[in-house]
Amino acid sequence: HSTTLHNTTLHNTTLPPVTSNASALDGTQLNHLLQLVETISDFICLMDSEGVVRYVNPAGLELVGEGGASANLNASVFVTVNAKNSLISHFATAIQTGKRVGETHFSHADGRSFPVSQVLMPLYDEAGELTGFGTIARDISAQKQLEDNLRASQTKMRALLEAIPDLMFVFDKDGRYLDVAGRTDDMTFSPEDLVGFTLEDVLPAGLAKRLFDAIQVTLASGEPQCIEYHIATDPRVMVSEAQLVKMTDDQVLMVSRDITSQKRTERNLHIFQSLVEAATDGITIVDDSG
Numbered sequence: 001h002s003t004t005l006h007n008t009t010l011h012n013t014t015l016p017p018v019t020s021n022a023s024a025l026d027g028t029q030l031n032h033l034l035q036l037v038e039t040i041s042d043f044i045c046l047m048d049s050e051g052v053v054r055y056v057n058p059a060g061l062e063l064v065g066e067g068g069a070s071a072n073l074n075a076s077v078f079v080t081v082n083a084k085n086s087l088i089s090h091f092a093t094a095i096q097t098g099k100r101v102g103e104t105h106f107s108h109a110d111g112r113s114f115p116v117s118q119v120l121m122p123l124y125d126e127a128g129e130l131t132g133f134g135t136i137a138r139d140i141s142a143q144k145q146l147e148d149n150l151r152a153s154q155t156k157m158r159a160l161l162e163a164i165p166d167l168m169f170v171f172d173k174d175g176r177y178l179d180v181a182g183r184t185d186d187m188t189f190s191p192e193d194l195v196g197f198t199l200e201d202v203l204p205a206g207l208a209k210r211l212f213d214a215i216q217v218t219l220a221s222g223e224p225q226c227i228e229y230h231i232a233t234d235p236r237v238m239v240s241e242a243q244l245v246k247m248t249d250d251q252v253l254m255v256s257r258d259i260t261s262q263k264r265t266e267r268n269l270h271i272f273q274s275l276v277e278a279a280t281d282g283i284t285i286v287d288d289s290g
Helices: 027-039 058-064 081-097 141-163 205-221 260-278
Strands: 002-005 008-011 043-048 052-056 100-107 113-124 130-139 167-172 177-181 225-233 236-248 251-258
Touching: 043 058, 052 058, 058 100, 058 130, 081 100, 081 113, 081 130, 100 130, 113 141, 205 225, 205 236, 205 251, 236 260
Parallel strands: none
Antiparallel strands: 002 008, 043 052, 043 130, 100 113, 113 130, 167 177, 167 251, 225 236, 236 251
16 A cells, blocks of 8 residues: 655555764765755854864854854854853853744955844763854844834834824723823823733723624624713713724724713704793894895
8 A cells, every 4th residue: 555645656665763962873964964054044053161163064154254264263252242241141052941042143255244033052972971062043134123113113103092082992802001192191090000800800890781782783893883971080981982893813903982072062053042932032143244
């Protein structure tokens, strides 16, 4: 019985065990392993116990701009001045814990520095004696630039949102505050006070249920919802109008606008109209020119 994949026949035979121990490989297999290392695009380096580099793969040499020879190149050559101060402690950590995983900065031959993610591990001989260190590093400059751009964009967006008079809340499906933005000058809370709490934790039971139900309807239907609610803020009662829209499968954005003044104006206008309609005398309205 056999299975054919892309013209290759796999027979049901017993395969040799796969090993993760390089010492179990024969000469040909070790040569294949070296060929693989030579083609990897990450920085791969072997150092002796004094930190003198004994091998760097081609991609690694290109990364630090050191040309074609790695022999007698000290590890401190391709790390920045600040990173040199941590190099010994990194070696110590690797020895104590078996490996050191983290970020550091490498220095290019042209003088520029760049961030890398690095795994540093101690190497031992068959007698258990430390013979050196191996390290694998990857240039994360593009990732860091992306993160910096994202932070800058978020800072600008946050500034814009905080300039908007409306309050914006992001809730999860459980009615938990995930984020708060907008001007809270007239409120009795700061955004940090709400994040992590639920509607039930913060609001009166009746209002909390109304908003929670609105969140569920928004998530289930995908349609925007609009509700009007009252909330007590010392020394007044604020009337707000909330628009809820679905952001993701389990998150809702609620934009809340203070319409207290609008409602007060509408109420006063209604009172005035009622008085006019109830008046038994004639009422004339003239403009400022008479």
